[in-house]
Amino acid sequence: MDGLAEAIGFKKTRLPLIILCGGLTGACTAFGFQYWASAVYYPYNIGGRPFFSWPAFIPITFELTVLFASFAAVFGMILLNGLPKPYHPVFNSERFAKHATSDGFFLSVETSDPKFDMETTCALLSGLGATHVEAVAQ
Amino acid sequence: MAQIFPKKANDLVKVLAAAVVLGACGLGTMATGLWLSPFITQQDVAKQQVVPFSHLHHVKGLGIDCRYCHTTVETSSFAGIPPTETCMSCHSQIWTNAKMLEPVRASFKTQKPLEWLRVNDVPDFVYFNHSIHVNKGVGCVTCHGQVDEMALTHKGQTLRMGWCLQCHRAPEQFLRPPSEVFNMQWQPPADQSAKGLELVKNNHVKVEQLTNCSVCHR
Amino acid sequence: MSPHDTNVAALEPSIPLIAPGHTYTTISDKVAGIVVTEPQPKSWKFGILIGAIGVMILNTAVIYLFYKGIGIWGVNIPVGWGWAIINFVWWIGIGHAGTLISAILLLLNQQWRTSINRFAEAMTIFAVMCAGMFPILHLGRPWVFYFILPYPGTLTMWPNFRSPLLWDVFAVSTYATVSLLFWYVGLIPDFATLRDKARNKVGQWAYGFFALGWRGSARHWFRYETASLILAGLATPLVVSVHSIVSLDFSVGIIPGWHTTIFPPYFVAGAIYSGFAMVLTLTIPVRKIYALEDFITQRHLDVMAKVMLATGLIVGYGYIMEAFYAWYSANPYEKFMIYNRMTGPYWPAYWALVLCNIVTPQFLWIHWVRNNPIVLFIISIIVNIGMWLERYVIVVTSLHADFLPSSWGSSVSWRNLRPRKTSSWPRKKSMTRATSRSMRLRLFPWTVSRKRLGSRRPDFL
Numbered sequence: 001m002d003g004l005a006e007a008i009g010f011k012k013t014r015l016p017l018i019i020l021c022g023g024l025t026g027a028c029t030a031f032g033f034q035y036w037a038s039a040v041y042y043p044y045n046i047g048g049r050p051f052f053s054w055p056a057f058i059p060i061t062f063e064l065t066v067l068f069a070s071f072a073a074v075f076g077m078i079l080l081n082g083l084p085k086p087y088h089p090v091f092n093s094e095r096f097a098k099h100a101t102s103d104g105f106f107l108s109v110e111t112s113d114p115k116f117d118m119e120t121t122c123a124l125l126s127g128l129g130a131t132h133v134e135a136v137a138q
Numbered sequence: 139m140a141q142i143f144p145k146k147a148n149d150l151v152k153v154l155a156a157a158v159v160l161g162a163c164g165l166g167t168m169a170t171g172l173w174l175s176p177f178i179t180q181q182d183v184a185k186q187q188v189v190p191f192s193h194l195h196h197v198k199g200l201g202i203d204c205r206y207c208h209t210t211v212e213t214s215s216f217a218g219i220p221p222t223e224t225c226m227s228c229h230s231q232i233w234t235n236a237k238m239l240e241p242v243r244a245s246f247k248t249q250k251p252l253e254w255l256r257v258n259d260v261p262d263f264v265y266f267n268h269s270i271h272v273n274k275g276v277g278c279v280t281c282h283g284q285v286d287e288m289a290l291t292h293k294g295q296t297l298r299m300g301w302c303l304q305c306h307r308a309p310e311q312f313l314r315p316p317s318e319v320f321n322m323q324w325q326p327p328a329d330q331s332a333k334g335l336e337l338v339k340n341n342h343v344k345v346e347q348l349t350n351c352s353v354c355h356r
Numbered sequence: 357m358s359p360h361d362t363n364v365a366a367l368e369p370s371i372p373l374i375a376p377g378h379t380y381t382t383i384s385d386k387v388a389g390i391v392v393t394e395p396q397p398k399s400w401k402f403g404i405l406i407g408a409i410g411v412m413i414l415n416t417a418v419i420y421l422f423y424k425g426i427g428i429w430g431v432n433i434p435v436g437w438g439w440a441i442i443n444f445v446w447w448i449g450i451g452h453a454g455t456l457i458s459a460i461l462l463l464l465n466q467q468w469r470t471s472i473n474r475f476a477e478a479m480t481i482f483a484v485m486c487a488g489m490f491p492i493l494h495l496g497r498p499w500v501f502y503f504i505l506p507y508p509g510t511l512t513m514w515p516n517f518r519s520p521l522l523w524d525v526f527a528v529s530t531y532a533t534v535s536l537l538f539w540y541v542g543l544i545p546d547f548a549t550l551r552d553k554a555r556n557k558v559g560q561w562a563y564g565f566f567a568l569g570w571r572g573s574a575r576h577w578f579r580y581e582t583a584s585l586i587l588a589g590l591a592t593p594l595v596v597s598v599h600s601i602v603s604l605d606f607s608v609g610i611i612p613g614w615h616t617t618i619f620p621p622y623f624v625a626g627a628i629y630s631g632f633a634m635v636l637t638l639t640i641p642v643r644k645i646y647a648l649e650d651f652i653t654q655r656h657l658d659v660m661a662k663v664m665l666a667t668g669l670i671v672g673y674g675y676i677m678e679a680f681y682a683w684y685s686a687n688p689y690e691k692f693m694i695y696n697r698m699t700g701p702y703w704p705a706y707w708a709l710v711l712c713n714i715v716t717p718q719f720l721w722i723h724w725v726r727n728n729p730i731v732l733f734i735i736s737i738i739v740n741i742g743m744w745l746e747r748y749v750i751v752v753t754s755l756h757a758d759f760l761p762s763s764w765g766s767s768v769s770w771r772n773l774r775p776r777k778t779s780s781w782p783r784k785k786s787m788t789r790a791t792s793r794s795m796r797l798r799l800f801p802w803t804v805s806r807k808r809l810g811s812r813r814p815d816f817l
Contacts, residue, residue, distance in 0.1 A: 016586060033506070
């Protein structure tokens with residue numbers, strides 16, 4: 001649902017920071033390794049170029065930066081979201097399974113919420129114009 | 139029934155992920171171990187030859203010099219495998235009836251060489267020359283191990299590129315005086331690094347060229 | 357207003373990206389239905405059959421290749437790069453359109469991408485797989501391809517990080533991985549949809565496994581959108597870098613015809629050009645077979661055709677600049693290179709490529725052409741062929757005649773499937789004679805052989 005996140009007021013996630021760290025790790029790994037391998041560990045003469053010929057190390061540094069950052073983005077997103085989680089109580093609802101991923105909008109209130117109370121919460125949701133309210137077992 | 143997976147699937151997923159990561163690491167470790175093991179390198183694995191020739195007996199026991207049999211080691215790329223005649227120079231006189239030596243006598247009679255299985259070999263794309271190594275002060279033992287203690291001959295070292303490079307990168311750690319090349323008992327002196335540098339200089343070993351690709355891959 | 361009756365098309369009435377009358381429900385049902393509920397049409401089975409036959413032919417060819425060696429392609433000195441490298445560059449270029457559609461158009465907020473992006477991303481992954489295969493097949497000993505990877509081995513040395521060929525390994529493998537990640541991330545919510553629509557246990561389990569338990573929570577979506585946007589931001593420079601690096605394979609070399617600074621942008625434009633051609637080649641039949649005209653509308657085809665036209669013009673500019681700088685540089689080798697391309701033994705390849713890549717796309721200026729799927733399909737096929745020929749011209753004609761006439765030769769015959777020794781051409785009465793003999797065109801049965809370079813030799817040589 002477009003604009004929902006803004007409406008609820010989600011503003012911050014640690015994800016960009018994680019991706020930045022991933023990218024920096026990739027850049028440092030790639031550049032450092034190329035420097036070490038070509039200039040320290042086994043310096044060999046290629047066409048008379050300097051051993052530490054840093055411009056030639058840039059392409060691989062760039063590639064690994066992108067690679068590490070992408071891994072950080074994907075795995076960071078999945079793990080921050082607490083996935084994979086094949087079992088979740090909301091799937092116990094028939095209506096959820098039928099509509100949630102295609103054309104429905106659901107609001108889930110968990111019992112761990114301090115303001116949760118079975119009757120008042122149900123009443124509140126119905127009062128707000130919900131088409132259907134249902135309790136889902138753990 | 140909308141729930142597809144049972145509740146324990148959540149934990150199962152974590153176990154599965156851990157298993158994949160650990161399994162990959164384990165597999166990598168095992169493959170590395172196998173690659174370094176004598177099963178692949180054939181280091182220290184004796185081969186069954188037509189005649190169970192013992193360097194231990196001939197070199198250590200009788201004191202025969204390496205060059206008595208491997209005649210071309212100082213002058214040619216190939217150290218040389220002795221012709222049957224070299225064996226027969228002694229064995230026409232001693233152990234003339236030994237059953238073990240029957241293939242040698244047969245070879246001598248028929249003029250068909252003994253078929254030794256090669257123990258020390260480098261890949262075809264490696265250019266290796268014995269004479270340059272011997273003349274610059276690389277001892278036999280350095281590459282072949284204590285051959286004088288091998289009842290059956292086996293590879294003394296892996297003969298892999300990384301192993302070659304140890305010496306090609308720092309020959310001063312391994313060189314010995316040319317007079318000691320065939321000495322099986324020589325031990326490096328305490329000041330080998332200083333002495334070695336002197337040997338490098340006196341023998342005109344061009345260290346800066348030793349790791350060029352084309353030195354070995356021509 | 358419940359989402360059940362939201363008319364999606366009505367939200368943006370000025371842009372008919374989706375035929376009128378559709379709602380979220382109908383779209384989900386139609387798109388997911390192709391996968392989970394409807395039986396596969398006959399044409400799908402037919403397509404799989406064709407594909408399977410193609411794969412079998414490939415397998416046979418690869419076995420023969422491993423048995424005989426790469427000489428069967430006719431590569432030899434001086435034309436040491438041939439079939440495999442041409443195919444590699446062609447395929448990797450095709451892959452680029454998928455990333456462009458999914459990443460760059462996402463960043464540019466182009467709504468029309470959504471109907472074709474998944475499809476184009478899948479094309480990217482398969483194209484990169486095909487591309488990755490060819491450099492390995494090109495190796496003399498393909499089973500030791502891992503020598504080029506920096507792994508801690510018993511050689512105790514590392515690859516040469518200054519070599520564009522190694523950059524290529526990193527670029528292509530990163531590109532393949534990131535494309536796969538991008539594709540998968542895009543698929544997670546769709547796997548969840550399919551999971552919920554699947555009718556049997558196997559489908560539920562399989563889709564459920566890959567959906568990772570996605571339940572569409574708003575907070576999840578927020579992180580998901582963040583990740584997608586950043587991934588798109590990462591993939592955009594990546595896609596530019598990959599074909600730039602591929603072009604550096606050539607332009608870092610000193611051969612005339614390769615050693616050009618225009619190569620990176622010109623290769624990237626060519627990649628997008630051929631990629632969009634391939635997207636059209638695949639989209640037009642698929643949209644027909646699965647009756648997706650409501651979702652992949654005329655407008656999509658029109659926009660893709662325009663992208664093709666634009667990139668085609670950039671590529672045309674590249675060709676013109678190559679010729680211009682050959683003249684303007686006053687370098688005799690560069691001059692000869694372009695003269696030899698146009699009039700030498702491989703002239704049919706050069707002019708066919710001009711016809712396919714520069715002349716043909718000019719029809720896309722016409723509105724009627726852009727909106728006629730059949731004509732568009734034919735043009736896209738022609739452009740695909742043209743882009744293959746471009747790589748053929750770059751690889752083969754540049755290599756076959758470089759600086760020294762004594763090392764000139766030709767690429768080789770398909771007729772006898774046997775490598776010819778072009779390296780050991782005997783010194784005949786004159787070098788010109790020997791050259792013209794060896795330069796008979798052998799690759800295609802265009803009978804232009806016996807054309808003597810000597811008689812057509814330009815005065816600056």
